[in-house]
Amino acid sequence: MPIQAQFKPTAVPGIPQPPERIKKIRWKIAVMSGKGGVGKTTVAVNIAAELSRRGYSVGIFDSDITGPNVPKALGMLKVPIYASGDSIIPAEGPNGIKVISMGLMIREGDPVIWRGPLKNKFIQEVLNSVEWGDLDWLVVDLPPGTGDEPLSVMQLIPLDGVVIVTTPQEVALMDVRRAVHMARKMDVKVLGIVENMSYLRCPNGDIVRIFGSNGGKKLAEEENVPFLAEVPMDPEVAKLTDLGIPVALNRPDSEVGKAFQEIVDKILEQLGAAHGKDGEQS
Ligand SMILES: Nc1ncnc2c1ncn2[C@@H]1O[C@H](COP(=O)(O)OP(=O)(O)OP(=O)(O)O)[C@@H](O)[C@H]1O
Ligand SMILES: [Mg+2]
Secondary structure, eight states: OOHHHHOOOOOOTTOOOOOHHHHTSSEEEEEEOSSTTSSHHHHHHHHHHHHHHTTOOEEEEEOOSSSOOHHHHTTOTTOOOEEETTEEEOEEOGGGOEEEEGGGTSOTTOOOOOOHHHHHHHHHHHHHHBOOOSOSEEEEEOOSSSSHHHHHHHHHSOOSEEEEEEOSSHHHHHHHHHHHHHHHHTTOOEEEEEEEEEEEEOTTSOEEOTTOSSHHHHHHHHHTOOEEEEEEEOHHHHHHHHHTOOHHHHOTTSHHHHHHHHHHHHHHHHTTOTTOTTSSOO
């Protein structure tokens, strides 16, 4: 039997059941990719922003411990996290989005130099201690790759699914395929693939596909998972993200804003949540 066929990540002994506080959140999804810098954090933050725009209560858990970018992307670098008794209270960002991130617990620029076991312990402790309150959605932003943090998150949170982000290049797709396979091996549903930085729209309306064409769509077909949307490369997105302003909230009518609406529509559809927060047609 080929060695790959035998490989199945197994639960680390001693890892407890999902914390009660997590179990009561209605929908829990994670955003991952085998590759760095493809836009996971941008996608996670904007999915959360779009869900909050539709009236859902939303939390984001930034599980990227050594490169926590969610607070910056939500303009929250100076927002503190408080403790109450033995609970951690999430910080509140735009539209009431609740955020837990290592980036809110350390000073800007301070490095976190931790090995895998400590990262796992941190994720476990945080998930046990955070009082999220009544949340409809928890969106988890994962660091690049298929290492410690994705494994811990998939073991500790009963995820409803993962969104996988890629860019169109071959090299990205190769790594992203690993993320699809990891989710499968962990029995987590792949909600679909987002192709980020798919094209650049010129001022005259023409489209330039800088990194190639349809890589994300082809991967989705080959892996038999849904294709969620193409998100164009837009200098405005990079600028607004640096300023901590999520495009989905502030430019919902832009091409990128609409792409995030398409992504969220498809996620809601797949999770049977398409009828809105209170069961009404959204
Ligand atoms: N569609 C887009 N158009 C323009 N810029 C984008 C787009 N998506 C992401 N970016 C920019 O690309 C950079 C990387 O994005 P992001 O931090 O979301 O990637 P990531 O996959 O989370 O990275 P990491 O692997 O380091 O966690 C950021 O500066 C972000 O603003
Ligand atoms: Mg990131």
